[in-house]
């Protein structure tokens with residue numbers, strides 16, 4: 001197949017990208033989006049601060065622009081993200097305790113209801129574990145409402161949109177030996193054993209020289225899948241250039257293809273110039289929209305090469 005999504009579809013997988021609503025008028029950007037991808041994630045437009053800027057007042061304009069584009073093009077939509085310690089509107093940052101818990105659950109319910117039936121997978125909770133060797137939850141206003149805030153969010157999401165796959169999403173969870181990876185694994189294991197509704201784990205996969213693609217990546221993905229959840233690579237980007245970057249992209253793609261329940265890959269932007277990274281060239285297309293060596297490597301692996 002000659003495009004990323006068609007090649008991914010050979011094995012029943014999707015290939016997605018993060019999309020910014022204000023770039024949907026850029027014809028180069030939209031041309032690549034429509035040609036190469038069959039899944040989208042709103043890069044910022046479905047975050048809490050974007051959707052509920054004032055408590056109880058929801059603003060779906062920019063998010064709906066992305067959703068409508070995706071639906072017109074027959075693309076899947078990954079929802080990102082219902083509950084997160086970051087990108088909270090000021091009113092939520094100022095809250096605590098049971099009032100915050102209620103406000104968070106109301107946000108989950110309202111947003112998942114608004115998009116009911118249109119979301120392939122929701123990142124219900126994002127980045128709830130601490131970095132480093134503790135394996136602890138990340139301290140945040142949400143965590144301080146009680147350790148059960150994550151499962152409460154998943155239950156509210158399931159009730160509001162029973163058809164969406166519900167994911168836990170995080171970064172630095174790629175290396176199987178990492179304490180954070182182990183901690184997320186134990187949470188998913190616990191949720192599965194107690195019937196907390198969780199369907200998938202998202203691996204953001206932001207790689208650079210400080211956090212390279214681990215050699216045991218396949219092991220990590222397989223071990224999570226063996227808990228009975230899908231795994232998805234949700235925000236892939238890899239610093240570097242040329243053949244070494246291409247080799248890293250090849251390795252990540254191979255790791256996903258080697259795991260039956262790795263159902264899709266999303267890159268975190270289209271051209272290098274679209275990346276959240278202020279400098280660097282971490283994506284599959286150059287600033288002019290040309291295909292990089294990394295693109296050709298991913299396509300070849302998806303095609304079985």
Ligand code: G3I
Pocket residue numbers: 043044086087171204235276
């Ligand atoms: O839109 C405003 C603009 O009006 C304002 O003038 C400008 C000044 O700061 O800010 C603009 O908003 C920025 C927004 O991106 C859109 O460009 C925010 O400041 C900036 O913080 C925001 O960064 C996003 C970041 O998440 C916020 O947490 C990045 O685009 C986005 O790529 C990044 O994505 C995250 C995932 O959600 C979670 N995983 C990590 C990933 C990378 O950091």
